[in-house]
Amino acid sequence: MVDVLIIGDGGAGLSAALAAKASGASVLVVGKNYPTNSQTSMAQGGINAALGNVDSDSIESHIQDTIASAKGLCDEVMVTKMCTQAPHAISWLESLGVPFSRREDASVAQRRLGGASHKRACYSQDYTGLKILHTLYDTCLKEGIEFLNERYLLNLITKPQENPKLDPLIKGATLLEIASGEVKQIDAKSVIIATGGYASLYHGFTTNAFGSTGDGICAVIRAGGYLSDIEFVQFHPTALKHSSILISESARGEGGYLLNSKGERFVDELLPRDSVARAIYAEIGRGEEVFLDIRHLGEEKLMELLPQEMHLCRLHEGVDPLHELIPIKPVAHYTMGGIDVKRSLEVRGIKGCFAVGECSNAKVHGANRLGGNSLLEIVAFGKLAGENASAYALACEEVAANDTQFKSDQNFINGIFYFTNQINFYEKREFIGKIFYHNAGIVRSDTKLKAVLAAIRQIQKELPFMGLGDKSKQNNTNLVDFIEFGNALELSEILLVGAISRNESRGAHFREDFPVQSDEQFGAHTIYWKEDGVLCADFERRYL
Amino acid sequence: MHIKIARFDAHRSPAHATVDVGIPEGLTLLQALLHIKATADPTLTFKAGCRSGICGICGVRVNGREELACAYKPNEGDLVEPLQYHRVMRDLAVEKKSIEETLGNAAAWLHHSRQTTISVEEEKRTEVQSDCMLCALCYSACPVFAVNENFLGPFALTRVYRYTADPREEDIKSAIDAIQSNGVWDCTLCGACTAVCPQGIDPKMDITQLRSTSAQFGYGDPNFMTMNFGF
Ligand SMILES: Cc1cc2nc3c(=O)[nH]c(=O)nc-3n(C[C@H](O)[C@H](O)[C@H](O)COP(=O)(O)OP(=O)(O)OC[C@H]3O[C@@H](n4cnc5c(N)ncnc54)[C@H](O)[C@@H]3O)c2cc1C
Ligand code: SF4
Numbered sequence: 001m002v003d004v005l006i007i008g009d010g011g012a013g014l015s016a017a018l019a020a021k022a023s024g025a026s027v028l029v030v031g032k033n034y035p036t037n038s039q040t041s042m043a044q045g046g047i048n049a050a051l052g053n054v055d056s057d058s059i060e061s062h063i064q065d066t067i068a069s070a071k072g073l074c075d076e077v078m079v080t081k082m083c084t085q086a087p088h089a090i091s092w093l094e095s096l097g098v099p100f101s102r103r104e105d106a107s108v109a110q111r112r113l114g115g116a117s118h119k120r121a122c123y124s125q126d127y128t129g130l131k132i133l134h135t136l137y138d139t140c141l142k143e144g145i146e147f148l149n150e151r152y153l154l155n156l157i158t159k160p161q162e163n164p165k166l167d168p169l170i171k172g173a174t175l176l177e178i179a180s181g182e183v184k185q186i187d188a189k190s191v192i193i194a195t196g197g198y199a200s201l202y203h204g205f206t207t208n209a210f211g212s213t214g215d216g217i218c219a220v221i222r223a224g225g226y227l228s229d230i231e232f233v234q235f236h237p238t239a240l241k242h243s244s245i246l247i248s249e250s251a252r253g254e255g256g257y258l259l260n261s262k263g264e265r266f267v268d269e270l271l272p273r274d275s276v277a278r279a280i281y282a283e284i285g286r287g288e289e290v291f292l293d294i295r296h297l298g299e300e301k302l303m304e305l306l307p308q309e310m311h312l313c314r315l316h317e318g319v320d321p322l323h324e325l326i327p328i329k330p331v332a333h334y335t336m337g338g339i340d341v342k343r344s345l346e347v348r349g350i351k352g353c354f355a356v357g358e359c360s361n362a363k364v365h366g367a368n369r370l371g372g373n374s375l376l377e378i379v380a381f382g383k384l385a386g387e388n389a390s391a392y393a394l395a396c397e398e399v400a401a402n403d404t405q406f407k408s409d410q411n412f413i414n415g416i417f418y419f420t421n422q423i424n425f426y427e428k429r430e431f432i433g434k435i436f437y438h439n440a441g442i443v444r445s446d447t448k449l450k451a452v453l454a455a456i457r458q459i460q461k462e463l464p465f466m467g468l469g470d471k472s473k474q475n476n477t478n479l480v481d482f483i484e485f486g487n488a489l490e491l492s493e494i495l496l497v498g499a500i501s502r503n504e505s506r507g508a509h510f511r512e513d514f515p516v517q518s519d520e521q522f523g524a525h526t527i528y529w530k531e532d533g534v535l536c537a538d539f540e541r542r543y544l
Numbered sequence: 545m546h547i548k549i550a551r552f553d554a555h556r557s558p559a560h561a562t563v564d565v566g567i568p569e570g571l572t573l574l575q576a577l578l579h580i581k582a583t584a585d586p587t588l589t590f591k592a593g594c595r596s597g598i599c600g601i602c603g604v605r606v607n608g609r610e611e612l613a614c615a616y617k618p619n620e621g622d623l624v625e626p627l628q629y630h631r632v633m634r635d636l637a638v639e640k641k642s643i644e645e646t647l648g649n650a651a652a653w654l655h656h657s658r659q660t661t662i663s664v665e666e667e668k669r670t671e672v673q674s675d676c677m678l679c680a681l682c683y684s685a686c687p688v689f690a691v692n693e694n695f696l697g698p699f700a701l702t703r704v705y706r707y708t709a710d711p712r713e714e715d716i717k718s719a720i721d722a723i724q725s726n727g728v729w730d731c732t733l734c735g736a737c738t739a740v741c742p743q744g745i746d747p748k749m750d751i752t753q754l755r756s757t758s759a760q761f762g763y764g765d766p767n768f769m770t771m772n773f774g775f
């Protein structure tokens with residue numbers, strides 16, 4: 001039996017794998033695609049660490065910026081831990097061979113991202129996530145870490161403890177082997193979930209890759225674990241209008257303007273992401289088109305700083321940013337909420353199961369994530385999760401689970417093939433993306449949210465009529481899309497319940513009917529769990 | 545607009561078929577494939593990820609040339625096929641476990657890391673090589689695989705070069721030792737890899753560099769060596 005099973009092979013999963021292996025555990029990493037396909041490859045801007053290479057930055061001011069951005073919803077202990085670890089995370093990455101951009105004095109180059117008081121983000125041109133991810137991957141291969149690819153997490157396997165007051169123990173997971181179509185059970189002493197976020201709920205209105213559907217998060221709540229702060233979704237102000245592809249914040253940081261159809265500037269471009277996103281959304285609501293103007297930055301600067309973006313604008317929007325305005329809209333970008341974890345990153349409600357990365361809520365981002373803190377989290381906390389899971393596994397006895405969950409998931413997969421195919425779920429996926437964006441997105445209200453919730457509950461009822469058009473057992477991506485759709489549907493209900501309960505505005509959660517922050521009533525985390533299949537929610541401020 | 549897609553399903557008879565499909569104008573090939581799957585034929589199988597040419601998942605061949613589906617605008621009559629030298633799972637989806645295997649065989653990592661300073665120039669030296677996203681387009685384009693499936697191939701060798709050119713690498717010899725058999729000397733320097741790389745990487749040049757480093761470590765072209773032997 002493997003000591004540590006890691007589900008999800010992005011930056012968080014790979015960092016965890018290396019740390020778990022280094023602490024003496026046997027490690028197996030599984031993912032629904034291949035490690036370097038993960039969304040971590042898309043991160044451009046940088047990874048935060050108060051190295052103070054460029055200006056007089058300090059860990060203290062990194063902590064303060066992070067807390068300020070979280071709008072009262074963070075665990076200062078965890079923020080301090082992450083920011084203190086940041087310089088070590090960078091030296092670790094450096095020792096593995098990550099090619100960070102340099103300064104003339106040979107130190108790591110740093111740039112300022114939104115909300116940061118200093119130039120703090122270490123970067124590799126605009127390929128920061130790509131280079132970190134690939135270097136981690138190369139190191140995993142060097143360390144002989146075992147990978148199983150194209151395996152899709154269905155559910156976690158747990159076993160109740162004799163004392164029913166204690167959390168059930170993690171025993172492994174069930175996965176769909178996409179190539180064969182078979183359900184497989186993997187037994188493990190400890191499990192780390194690192195499956196990424198859920199911004200793909202906003203299908204068609206997100207910078208995220210396909211497949212950010214919150215699979216791991218749903219598996220946790222189904223297995224009796226807790227989630228938190230799911231309603232907090234960060235919208236990025238500038239994505240391409242038609243394809244929702246991200247145009248990095250550095251475009252504004254370097255002096256790009258936002259213009260409406262009349263050619264007027266309407267907002268201070270350097271305000272925090274949520275404020276800029278709302279200003280743009282309001283402008284679009286008034287029937288304006290909104291553009292990013294970077295023409296005045298000149299060819300040399302643009303090609304040096306934003307080569308990826310220049311290419312993407314030409315390909316996906318058919319505009320040349322050197323001479324033309326770039327049509328943009330704000331879209332879902334990062335999900336702050338996720339699996340509720342303790343300070344050890346152990347999942348609340350499931351013993352021996354850990355969660356890290358965008359899928360988890362380690363209470364460091366709160367109501368609004370700072371650019372550059374997410375890559376930091378996946379590396380710094382990825383290592384922590386690996387160490388803690390390894391310590392747990394090495395101290396725990398090897399008792400395999402029975403096959404109850406396995407049988408049930410086998411029946412579930414077989415059953416899907418009997419669903420009738422009267423309604424096309426791809427159309428529903430598109431529909432949900434749209435209503436979420438307009439009613440549960442940048443600007444929310446009780447009426448809008450409740451209307452979406454009614455629509456979601458209706459779609460949930462119709463699920464058995466949305467069966468597969470593809471009846472093949474092997475290599476069935478229609479089946480994979482359908483299970484992802486099911487997860488997204490499950491999570492969308494949770495998001496709505498949270499957004500409806502939170503009658504205030506805080507960071508990325510903006511309610512037009514309650515535009516102010518209310519600390520007495522809502523200065524707490526939203527916690528979700530299921531009792532006998534029924535979703536429960538509460539507010540709570542308690543750090544375990 | 546119409547394009548042709550080479551389809552394959554081991555569990556269907558006939559397993560291979562080329563189908564003609566209508567797609568809306570103005571889409572990327574990936575958008576077109578997604579459109580077909582969502583509206584017309586859910587059995588069409590391919591891979592999609594970032595949509596923005598960075599996750600490396602969506603490589604295919606169009607009219608015999610390797611492309612990222614998300615970075616290619618289709619033209620009337622295009623023929624879309626899966627990548628070469630990979631096991632086709634279904635339609636355009638191929639198994640990519642071979643990436644892990646070749647990287648492992650090439651030992652494409654930092655062998656022994658040392659503490660050192662890195663200048664702007666030293667970082668720039670491998671800036672482009674470290675942009676590789678392992679899309680395997682170069683692998684599919686490389687003619688050597690038709691005759692030697694064990695060839696380490698362009699992306700693995702580029703990656704080895706990246707680490708050997710990094711000031712942090714203390715043990716260049718181990719890196720060089722690992723790429724002698726089925727490695728640098730098996731490349732024909734045809735440049736097909738360079739021509740298709742979406743990241744502007746030039747594996748052919750990197751292989752040439754690795755050959756001269758190999759020579760410094762006393763290795764030579766085995767093909768010439770046998771020739772000399774004959775004289
Ligand atoms: C366009 C873009 C730009 C960004 N730029 C920055 C930046 O500059 N700085 C910064 O700090 N952050 C940035 N972010 C955010 C950051 O990239 C992500 O939050 C971070 O990479 C998440 O890493 P992860 O390892 O948690 O998840 P991911 O990288 O998303 O990896 C999750 C993995 O889990 C696998 N998985 C998911 N579901 C399953 C399942 N059911 N079964 C098996 N495997 C599964 C996936 O295949 C994937 O490999 C950006 C994000 C985007 C989208
Ligand atoms: S070298 Fe270029 S073509 Fe080859 S895998 Fe890397 S990015 Fe793709």
Ligand code: SF4
Binds near residue numbers: 686731732736751
């Ligand atoms: S140059 Fe070498 S590696 Fe590149 S395609 Fe030709 S033979 Fe293959």
Ligand code: FES
Binds near residue numbers: 613615
């Ligand atoms: S979808 Fe990621 S490279 Fe094409």
